[in-house]
Amino acid sequence: NAGVTQTPKFRILKIGQSMTLQCAQDMNHNYMYWYRQDPGMGLKLIYYSVGAGITDKGEVPNGYNVSRSTTEDFPLRLELAAPSQTSVYFCASSVTKDTQYFGPGTRLTVL
């Protein structure tokens, strides 16, 4: 039981490049989330999903896209990376919407 896994751990992008952050969970949780964490700003919700095939925007969705084709996977796509997207990205999952289990994070730098 690996819990929530995220890849890659670190990534440096150039402005305008694209990439996909991978997230997978093996707990059969319906709810999955993507957050970004900026220093002194706490966590901001980017997108979330209540089940396979269902996604919705969070507080800061601009510049990102998601898909949820299976219960296990919830990839986050960055199109046309910008310096403002430099952050640490966390994926989480939960049975209900409250007690969430977090992955180890992906540290992204856009130069």
Place this chain on the structure above:
Amino acid sequence: AQSVAQPEDQVNVAEGNPLTVKCTYSVSGNPYLFWYVQYPNRGLQFLLKYITGDNLVKGSYGFEAEFNKSQTSFHLKKPSALVSDSALYFCAVRDTNYGGSQGNLIFGKGTKLSVKP
């Protein structure tokens, strides 16, 4: 607007002393409140939650939190701090607004706890 406030960016405590990390909230309706902890270079870990019932909630690693409805607070406490408790602590509240965001968590900015030997 629904929100969570953690008024202290950092709390410094000597090992063995009691610690308190403060949290206040603003939501409509009954609050569902949570504390998470983040150790360096790790994801957040659930500590405890208040849904209903006893105002004093006990959680992992000897932590507890006291819900105070009149003061809209949910302070995290521990009777005797350990150096290993040093971490970033986040308070969160469930979004009660009607709509798609209902049920999602709203996080505070976090409080860095530093416990010195």
